[in-house]
Amino acid sequence: MTGTRSASLFALALLAPALIYILIIVAYPLFDTVVLSFTNAALRPTYDFVGWANYQRIFGAGNFTEVILRTFIWTFFSVATKMLIGTLGATLLNAAIPGQTLFRILTMPPWIVPMAIGIFMWGWMYNGQFGMISGLLQNFGIISKPWPILAQGSSAFWATIVTDVWIGVPMVTIYLLAAMQSIPKDLYEAAWTDGAGRFYRFRRITLPLMMPAMLTMSLLSLIATFNSFDIIWILTQGGPSGSTTTMIIDTYKTAMGSRKYGEGAARAVVICIFVSIFCIVYFRAVRKLSQGEAK
Amino acid sequence: MQKTTGLIAVSLLALTASAPASFAQDVKEISFINCGDELTAGYADYFKEWEAENPGFKVMPEVVGWGQCQDKVTTLAAAGTPVALAYVGSRTLKQFALNDLIVPVPMTDEEKAGYYNYVPDTVTFDGTQWGVPVAFSTKALYWNKDVFEAAGLDPETPPKTWEEEIAFAKQIEDNTDFDGFGVVAKTFDNTMHQFLHWVYTNDGLVIDADGNIVLDSPQNLEALTALKDISAYSEEGPTAYEQNEVRAIWLDGTLGMIHASPNAGNLATEAGMNWGVAPLPLGPSAKGPGTLLITDSLAVFKGSGVEEQATSLAKYLTSGERQWAAEMAQGLTPLRPLEPQTAELLAEKPYWAPFLDGIEFGGPEPLLTDYVGLQNVMIEMVQSVVTGAAEPAAALTTAAGELEQYK
DSSP, X not given: OHHHHHHHHHHHHHHHHHHHHHIIIIIHHHXXXXXXXXXXXXXXXXXXXXXXXXXXXXXXXXXXXXXXXXXXXXXHHHHHHHHHXXXXXXXXXXXXXXTHHHHHHHTOHHHHXXXXXXXXXXXXXXXXXXXXXXXXXXXXXXXSSOOOTTTSHHHHHHHHHHHXXXXXXXXXXXXXXXXXXXXXXXXXXXXXXXXXXXXXXXXXXXXHHHXXXXXXXXXXXXXXXXXXXXXXXXXXXXXXXXXXXXXXXXXXXXXXXXXXXXXXXXXXXXXXXHHHHHHHHHHHHHHHHHHHHHO | OHHHHHHHHHHHHHHHHHHHHHHHHHSEEEEEEEESSSOOTTXXXXXHHHHHHSTTEXXXXXXXXXXXXXXXXXXXXXXXXXXXXXXXXXXXXXXXXXXXXXXXXXXXXXXXXXXXXXXXXXXXXXXXXXXXXXXXXOOEEEEEHHHHHHTTSOTTOOXXXXXXXXXXXHHHHHHSSSEXXXXXXXXXXXXXXXXXXXXXXXXXXXXXXXXXXXXXXXXXXXXXXHHHHHHTTBSSOGGGOOHHHHHHHHHTTOEEEEEEOTHHXXXXXHTTOOEEEEOOOBOTTOSSOOOEEEEEEEEEBTTSSOHHHHHHHHHHHTXXXXXXXXXXXXXXXXXXXXXXXXXXXXXXXXXXXXXXXXXXXXXXXXXXXXXXXXXXXXXXXXXXXXXXXXXXXXXXXXXXHHHGGGO
């Protein structure tokens, strides 16, 4: 009994630094944000508690519901495209083809280039007057006038997704490539001996064994994309006419632009709730997957 | 003996080390945030002069880039650790004042009279002044003479009215491969500024002296309608471009006219353009030449403990000739009609005249309690009209209604 207690104390002692760190860095700010969301905190140093007023305001008036829907659409297309391209890329990079190392290196630049520089580069490519995309389309006679891609709501929306995909694909690819390389070779050899074709092997061996890695990557990508700020802010600041305003942009504009810290905190709490739901779904999926493997 | 020598040495060392601390206790620091890439020209010398006149106080400047400057100043103030003196956009003064973060800096009648008319208004709220103007910006019309000629227009005759401006833009669009006029409509603060130039060249207002929102006035309807009309002859997709990006298109030689600040002329000369500059064309209700009058100010923050000295420093830095020297070094519109400096400036650089003429009937950035809220509403209004999503009258009515919450 004493030994068990001593072991527990030892484990607690080992965990203590990490726990304290998490309490200070994560738990306290989170708690403070939740408290702030029930106040009318603004520029003035003092504030009052206003109950659910901030939540009533953001869901009752304005276009917050529209912003939430837009955020989900933006996130869905971005994550789905990243996962698709990442899986295809990892499969290609895993294949025994000449110049494999070179291709692996060439995958990395979007990840290596500082994000802001990459985004500014895309901003210039989207420019109607001086941008490469509009220029090429004009040169090939596809369009007759400059096409400022960020000028119209719909094209700006998709353009921000394209940039997010460009930045996010290398991480997905490398992560999935690592998972792919950890699949035992003898499984493929056995399937090949039994006459299984390439696509069959990919469908019945590669994909199922990569599922945990793909789930993990999907969740990480989902959270990062849901909270993606830099790309939209640098390219469009949420415009034109709010067509690229996602929840994180909306929250920033409220809290740091209009200095409505209480209302901004309420919006941040809503984001936090959504991300928590994603995490719960993810953990349940992982548990289901591991239970399936155990059987 | 050795021990005694050692003790003396340690004591001397301790005394030496404590000397700066004692000095620091005697000298009060005045923290000062200067927005920009470097300290404003001449300020380093002015600090020394002011410190010599005010023993016991030391100015501690910090240069913060434009992108972060306003946020840093505001966040420090909101956190209860304000900087003593800071460079801020005058548009934010009302918000700071209403939140009890800055102290008033009243001007005497003599001080007010020293400025161009309306400049004191840019820092005035509730009957008093809340900042010391430190930078001033006005706009004028630039045109590309080669583009005018190619379009069959007289390259030496700029438009004087909106009607002419729109007609000239159409002629350029119809007769050349160029665009007529540079419309600014990106989700960016200067989209609102550019619209306010139309407002102030037609005797319009956003908020009146009694604090009523008057955005949906007939004058502003004319202004927004004119902006809509000229958008038909602008660069493709104006909602993709902010002021400097439109200027870049004009400097590239593919745009007939833009509304811009004095620096555009220098850049056009560097680019080898054949250009001209004139007062902003006037709307049908105009009483005379106008422009938006944008000022930045030095604001004195509450709670630093050196408010009085910070006020004194602000007035010292922005007084007559010191201010003029800083303005000329930065290419800014002068805040005061100093003589003989103004006459000399116009004689040496006549292109400055349109930027000074427009001050007469110009107007300030509207002072509201939530400047960013105002900005977002105005940008949304301009974008909806420029993209054809809304008609000017409806857009103005919607925007005026939304502004009520920010007045």
